[in-house]
Structure formats: structure tokens, C-alpha cells
Amino acid sequence: MEQWAVAPPGPGAGRDDGAPIRHQEQRFRYCNLYEEHKGFCGTDDNMSTMLRINRDKCGYCGTCVAVCPEDALELIDAYLSLERECIACGICARACPLGALEVVHEE
Amino acid sequence: MKNNYDILVIGGGPAGALAAKTAAEAGNSVCIIEKRSAIGTPVRCAEGIGKELLKEFVKPDPRWISADIERARLIAPNGTTISLEQDKAGNEVGYVLDRKVFDRELVWQAAEAGADVIVKTRATEPIMENGAVRGAKVLSAGTPADIRAEVVIAADGTEAQFARRAGLDTVVPLREMMSCAQYLMTDIDIDAGSTDFYLGNDIAPEGYLWVFPKGDRTANVGIGISGRKSRDGSRAKDYLDRFVAKNFPEGKTIEAIAGGVPVCRPLACTVADGLMVAGDAARVVDPITGGGIGNAMYTGRLAAQVASRCIEAGNCSKEALMPYDAEWRASKMGAGIERNYKVKEYFVTLDDAKLNTLAESIANISLKEFSVRALIMELITRNPKLLLELKALKDALS
Ligand SMILES: Cc1cc2nc3c(=O)[nH]c(=O)nc-3n(C[C@H](O)[C@H](O)[C@H](O)COP(=O)(O)OP(=O)(O)OC[C@H]3O[C@@H](n4cnc5c(N)ncnc54)[C@H](O)[C@@H]3O)c2cc1C
Ligand code: SF4
Ligand code: SF4
Numbered sequence: 022m023e024q025w026a027v028a029p030p031g032p033g034a035g036r037d038d039g040a041p042i043r044h045q046e047q048r049f050r051y052c053n054l055y056e057e058h059k060g061f062c063g064t065d066d067n068m069s070t071m072l073r074i075n076r077d078k079c080g081y082c083g084t085c086v087a088v089c090p091e092d093a094l095e096l097i098d099a100y101l102s103l104e105r106e107c108i109a110c111g112i113c114a115r116a117c118p119l120g121a122l123e124v125v126h127e128e
Numbered sequence: 129m130k131n132n133y134d135i136l137v138i139g140g141g142p143a144g145a146l147a148a149k150t151a152a153e154a155g156n157s158v159c160i161i162e163k164r165s166a167i168g169t170p171v172r173c174a175e176g177i178g179k180e181l182l183k184e185f186v187k188p189d190p191r192w193i194s195a196d197i198e199r200a201r202l203i204a205p206n207g208t209t210i211s212l213e214q215d216k217a218g219n220e221v222g223y224v225l226d227r228k229v230f231d232r233e234l235v236w237q238a239a240e241a242g243a244d245v246i247v248k249t250r251a252t253e254p255i256m257e258n259g260a261v262r263g264a265k266v267l268s269a270g271t272p273a274d275i276r277a278e279v280v281i282a283a284d285g286t287e288a289q290f291a292r293r294a295g296l297d298t299v300v301p302l303r304e305m306m307s308c309a310q311y312l313m314t315d316i317d318i319d320a321g322s323t324d325f326y327l328g329n330d331i332a333p334e335g336y337l338w339v340f341p342k343g344d345r346t347a348n349v350g351i352g353i354s355g356r357k358s359r360d361g362s363r364a365k366d367y368l369d370r371f372v373a374k375n376f377p378e379g380k381t382i383e384a385i386a387g388g389v390p391v392c393r394p395l396a397c398t399v400a401d402g403l404m405v406a407g408d409a410a411r412v413v414d415p416i417t418g419g420g421i422g423n424a425m426y427t428g429r430l431a432a433q434v435a436s437r438c439i440e441a442g443n444c445s446k447e448a449l450m451p452y453d454a455e456w457r458a459s460k461m462g463a464g465i466e467r468n469y470k471v472k473e474y475f476v477t478l479d480d481a482k483l484n485t486l487a488e489s490i491a492n493i494s495l496k497e498f499s500v501r502a503l504i505m506e507l508i509t510r511n512p513k514l515l516l517e518l519k520a521l522k523d524a525l526s
Pocket of ligand 3: 088090109112
């Protein structure tokens with residue numbers, strides 16, 4: 022089993038209350054993941070979605086930061102952190118060369 | 129910490145270093161802030177650069193040159209190899225650098241010219257007044273501070289968050305982000321005088337895999353694939369591991385790095401009131417080769433030249449800074465990026481069979497000039513039957 026570091030909710034991340042994160046189509050001008058994800062997120066209000074950062078895998082390269090449509094990530098020297106509101110779109114997780122990010126869906 | 133400068137540079141990479149050096153030499157007070165605790169590490173680069181390009185900015189020094197390159201080889205999916213030799217082409221090929229030392233040298237030169245350098249200091253957001261950038265809010269080893277400046281040069285690399293927070297759209301579309309992984313390997317059988325590029329959809333989808341020598345039996349072995357091809361089980365690292373297991377099973381990895389190369393078009397505009405964007409942050413990487421060191425140095429230097437003039441004239445508005453944007457776009461670099469962007473958009477559509485055919489058609493050429501342009505010209509001449517298809521390429525050249 023891998024030990025996941027769960028990204029701490031940043032200011033206004035709205036994650037402490039476990040509220041589901043909804044995909045908003047207009048935010049997807051950057052990629053085509055909406056189709057992949059819409060069956061998952063935003064359709065079921067009992068589902069909560071969040072981004073997990075595996076810091077043991079992360080190579081602190083900043084690739085994820087550059088593709089995030091929400092500017093939610095921050096690379097602080099050798100430490101990647103979710104600092105602002107994340108819509109769990111999964112774009113960063115796709116771009117990561119090392120597979121250190123994962124969008125997880127929880128009932 | 130001083131908190132007022134003529135020019136504040138965000139990021140201590142090649143773009144930031146050249147900007148700060150140029151600004152200081154022009155008599156400005158200037159400061160580089162770098163969020164990492166050491167300049168140049170971890171490296172996010174395969175370290176290859178053309179000799180002529182390098183010499184425009186700095187005198188080559190053996191302390192930061194790892195290897196002198198005589199040829200480049202393109203290896204098609206079926207193994208067809210196009211070899212470009214320095215002695216046949218008129219111009220020189222390039223060097224593989226040691227960027228840990230190189231980046232430090234550039235920052236050192238900036239410091240020597242009079243620039244302040246502060247590491248472990250991250251710009252968190254711009255100081256905005258009436259829509260204009262007036263400096264940066266920073267966290268310096270955890271302590272918040274404001275640094276004010278007439279002009280801020282954002283040279284913050286791939287992340288490019290400073291310009292973004294000042295209102296420019298720097299987001300890289302997933303498909304145009306090259307997702308990269310690289311091992312510095314030793315004890316491997318390589319041609320120490322050749323940079324090798326492996327092409328193919330099974331090897332590196334919409335990208336390439338490289339072996340850049342760092343000396344005898346040592347090389348940067350790395351790969352970049354399109355973000356849209358990157359998934360669990362088929363990430364950059366997975367492709368790289370497969371290649372290494374097959375080709376260098378006995379090799380030893382002494383450094384493993386990751387990185388992202390933006391191969392989108394440059395930012396629509398690289399200036400705003402009180403702000404200029406240079407290097408990777410401006411997305412001025414060559415979309416075909418992924419090379420960005422030279423372009424970073426060029427844009428960094430140019431940004432500082434224009435900023436110096438504007439500060440002297442007492443006007444650092446977007447309009448006043450605009451000559452920077454106009455000049456790099458009209459430059460050889462700007463034209464090259466636009467051309468190679470179109471070339472890239474064509475190449476990513478090719479399947480392996482087509483790549484093989486094209487490679488075979490030029491397998492035995494000797495180029496008079498060592499460039500993407502010369503290679504494309506050769507492809508067009510040798511494939512008259514594909515004229516219609518290659519029209520996109522031909523248009524890109526004109
Ligand atoms: C795997 C890989 C291989 C490559 N191979 C080559 C190659 O062979 N040849 C080539 O020419 N190019 C190559 N490139 C591209 C090249 O590395 C870049 O184009 C070059 O480093 C760009 O320089 P820069 O100064 O713009 O940015 P960088 O070198 O990335 O420097 C930016 C700096 O800004 C700092 N920073 C970021 N945000 C902040 C902030 N908020 N506050 C303070 N500091 C900040 C960063 O820590 C970093 O040190 C490669 C890139 C990758 C990822
Ligand atoms: S892209 Fe992956 S390896 Fe790079 S900083 Fe983000 S999580 Fe870490
Ligand atoms: S999941 Fe989407 S919004 Fe969240 S950090 Fe990743 S790219 Fe940004």
C-alpha cells in the first residue's frame with residue numbers, strides 16, 4: 022500500500038465540509054477532460070472529489086502548476102502544495118511525468 | 129533586505145540572470161529573487177545548446193561544458209537513422225552543458241555587475257496599483273515582505289505564476305505541455321560525440337526521447353511526451369524506464385529529474401503596465417526541439433534593455449514596454465518559433481509508418497546547414513509525391 026499525503030485544504034478550498042466539487046464546463050477550454058470526468062463529478066451530490074499529492078513520488082518540477090486552470094497549486098522549493106481552490110479536474114494528474122497526483126472520488 | 133529597486137527579477141534561471149546582468153550594467157538597481165534554496169538545482173533540462181547561440185551571451189568555459197557535440201542522429205521508429213555531421217554541415221553543432229554550474233555562473237555574473245541576489249524567496253503575488261505592477265509581495269524564508277520596483281521582469285520559468293496573477297493568461301494547454309523525465313546515467317555504451325533523438329509513437333508519443341552525452345559513458349537519457357498522451361502506466365517515466373531497460377540495462381542512474389516544457393505558442397502579449405515576461409514564463413521555447421536556454425537568455429537580456437530605456441524616460445507603461453514584445457516577435461527567434469510551431473503541429477499528426485517513410489527519404493543526406501529549416505527543405509525536395517501533404521510544412525517555411 023502506498024502512503025498518500027492528502028493535500029491540505031488551502032484558504033477557501035471548501036473541502037473541510039466535504040462538499041462535492043462540480044465541474045464547470047466553461048473552465049475546460051484548456052483540455053478535453055470534461056467528457057472523461059463528467060460521469061464522475063458534479064453529477065452525484067454524494068460524491069466528494071479531491072486531489073491527492075504523493076510527495077514521495079513528486080519530483081518538484083512544476084509541470085502540474087503550469088497546466089492547472091485554477092492556479093491552485095504552488096511549488097515551494099521541493100514541496101508541492103495545494104494552496105487555493107481546486108476543482109478536481111485532473112489535468113495536473115494527467116500532465117505529471119511521475120504519476121504523483123491523483124484525483125480521488127469518495128462517497 | 130532592501131525593498132525598493134529599479135528592476136525586480138523573479139527567478140534565477142538563464143532568463144532572470146541575463147535580465148539582471150543587463151539591467152545592472154545599464155546602471156539600474158536590480159534584484160533577483162529565487163524561490164529555491166540553490167540556483168540551478170534540481171536541473172530541469174537536457175542541457176543541449178547550439179554553440180553559436182551560446183556564444184551570443186557568454187564565453188564558453190570548460191567549467192560548465194560537459195561535452196562537445198559533433199553530430200546529431202535522428203532515429204526513426206524502424207531504426208532508420210539520419211545522421212547530421214558537423215564536418216559536412218558548415219556550422220558547428222553544440223555543447224551539452226552542466227547547468228548546475230552554468231546557471232550559477234550566469235547569476236554570479238549578474239551579481240558581479242551589481243545585482244542583488246536573494247534565494248529562498250518566493251514572489252507570491254504582484255503589488256498592483258491602478259492596474260499596474262509596482263513590485264512583488266514575497267515570502268523570504270517564511271517572512272513576508274514587499275519589494276517595490278519600477279519594472280518587474282517575470283522570469284519564473286514553467287510555473288509562470290507571477291504574470292498570471294498580474295492578469296496574463298499563462299496556462300499551458302495539456303496537449304501542449306511536454307511531460308518529461310530524465311536520468312543522468314553512467315556506465316552506458318554511447319557515442320560521446322552525438323546527441324541522439326529517438327522518434328516514434330511507441331517510444332515517445334508526440335515527443336521524442338533523447339540521449340545527450342555528458343562525457344564518456346555518461347549521458348542525460350530523457351523523454352518528453354505530450355500531456356494528452358500521459359496516463360497511468362504510460363507516463364513519461366514509464367516510457368523512459370522501458371527504453372532504459374531495453375537499451376541500458378546495466379547503466380546506473382545517478383540523478384532522476386522531471387520537468388515540463390511548454391510547446392504552445394508564446395504568450396499573446398509579454399508586457400503589461402510595469403511588467404515584462406521572459407524565458408519559459410513567456411512560453412518562448414522552440415516547439416520542435418524543446419530548447420529554451422538560448423531563448424531565455426535572449427528575451428531576458430532584451431527585456432532588461434527595453435526596461436532600462438523606459439526607466440530612464442520615466443515611463444514604464446505597457447505601451448512604453450511594448451517595443452520588447454514587438455522586437456522579439458520580429459527577431460530570428462520569434463520567426464523561428466512561429467515556423468517550428470507549425471512544423472510541430474504537422475509532425476504530431478504522423479503515424480510511425482509515415483515517420484519511417486520520411487526518415488528513409490533523407491537517410492543519406494548531407495546537409496549544408498544544421499537546422500530544422502534545412503531538414504524540412506530536404507524533406508520537401510525528396511518527397512515530391514507528398515507535395516500536397518507537405519504543403520503545410522512548406523507554408524510554414526515561407
Ligand atoms: C526535461 C527538460 C529538458 C530540457 N532540455 C533542454 C535542452 O536540452 N536545451 C535547451 O535549450 N532547453 C532545454 N529545456 C528547456 C530549458 O530548461 C528552459 O527553457 C530554460 O531553463 C528556461 O530558462 P528560464 O530562465 O526561463 O526558466 P528556469 O530555468 O525554469 O528558471 C526559472 C526560475 O524561477 C524560479 N521561480 C519560479 N517561480 C518563482 C517565484 N514565484 N518566485 C521566485 N522564483 C521563482 C524557479 O525556481 C527557477 O529557478 C529542457 C526542459 C526540460 C524540462
Ligand atoms: S508534475 Fe508531478 S512531479 Fe512535477 S511537481 Fe507536479 S506532482 Fe510533482
Ligand atoms: S485537479 Fe485541476 S484544479 Fe485541481 S490542482 Fe489539478 S489542475 Fe488544478
